[in-house]
Amino acid sequence: MKINNNFNRWIWLLFIVFLILGLINQSFGLLAIICMISPIAAGFFKGRIWCGRYCPRGSFYDQVLARVGKEGRRIPPLLKRAWFRWAVFVSLMAFMAYNLFRAEKTLAGVGAVFYTMVVMTTFIGTVLGYFFSPRSWCKICPMGTIAVLAQRGVKEPITLDSERCISCGKCARFCPMEIPVHSFKEDGKVLDPDCLKCGVCIKSCPVKALHFGTGRKNAA
Template sequence: MLKITPYMGPLVIIVSIAGLWFPLLGYFMLLVFGAIFLIAPFRGRWFCGNLCPRGSFMDFWVGKVSEKRKIPKFLKSYWIRVPLFMLMIVFMGYRLMNTHGLINQIGMVLVIMCLVTSSIAVVLGVTIAPRTWCTFCPMGTLQSIVGVNKYPLQMDIEKCIKCHKCEKICPMHLNIVEMTHNPDCIKCGRCIDICPKDALSFKKSVKSA
C-alpha cells in the first residue's frame, strides 16, 4: 500500500456526486482506465490495492461501518465475472454511441457509470465486506486476466508458522497460506506487513506453465 492510498477515496464522491453538475469530471474515469491498462500487464491487480479510488473509499470509509462478513465464493467465479464484464462493455458502448460525440454527454455517461457501480459497491460493502464489489469488479476481472502470474505473492513455507494473520487482514479474503499465485491478489501488501516471520514477499513474475 502506498502512503497516498488512504486519501484516494474522496475522488469517488467528487466524480459521482459533483459530476452530476460538472460532467467533465467523468473524464477522470478515462485516466483510471488508462492507468489500469498500463499497469495490469506488469503488476496484475496492483492498481486495485494501491491507486484505485473506489478501493480506497471502501477500505477506509465504508470499512468503518461494514458488517465485515465472509465474501460469498460464488461472487469470485469467472462464470459471473466475465459475463458481467461483457455486459458492461456492451452497455457502455451503447450509451456512448447515443452521445453523438458530445463532450458533456460522454462525461455524463462516465459519471453515471461511476455513480451506479459505486452505489452497488457501497451497499455490498456495508452489508457484507468492504471489498465485496472488488471480487467481481469488471475492471478487476480484466486485470486478473491480463496480469495473471505478474508480480505474485510468494511464501517461504519454512518460515510460515500457520498463524493465519495474513488471511485475517486480507481485504479480498484470500486463502493466502494455501494459495499459489492467485490473480485476484490486489498487491496491497498488508499480509506482508503483518507477517511476524517475514514469510511473504512479492516477486516480479512467474512464467506460465
C-alpha cells in the same frame, strides 16, 4: 486490518472530488477513463497493483466503507464464480456501449455516460461492501477482470518464505480478496491473479514470512 499505504490512505478524496465535479459539469465524467485504463495498463507489468494501491474507489472502500458495518464480513460466494464475473463484465460493457451509442456526441454527453457508470457501479459496490466484505465489488469489477487477463499469470507476486511460514492462516483471514495466502507455501509465491499487492497479508503475518520482492521486509 485496513490496507495502509500512502496512496490508499488519502486517494479516496479524489474520488469524492470527482463525484462533486461530475454533478457540476458532466464533462468531468471523462476522467473515469483514466481509472478504466490504468488497472489494465498496470496489469501488464505488476498485476492488480493499481486496484490495491492507487484506485480512488478502492481506497474509498478501504478507508471509509470498511469503518462501517459489522466486522468479519465476507465476499458472497456467488461473486467468486468465474461465470458470474464474466456475466457482470458483459452486461456492464453492453450497457455502456449502448448508452455511448445513444449519447449526444459532445464532451458533456459522453462524459455523462461514464459518470453514470461510475455512480451506478459505486452504488452497487457500496451496498455489497456494507453488507459483505468492503472489497466485494473488486471481485467482479470489469476493469479488474481485464487486469487479470492483462497480466497473463501473476506479475511480481508477493513472496512467501516456506521456512518461516507456520500455516496459521492469519494472512488469509485478513486478505481483502479472501485469498488463501498460506496455501501457496510450497510455491513460495502468492500466485492468485486477484492479489491486489496491498500488503495486508504482509502486515498480518506474525512470523514475517511474507514480503514484496526477494527481500525480507514488511510493506511500507
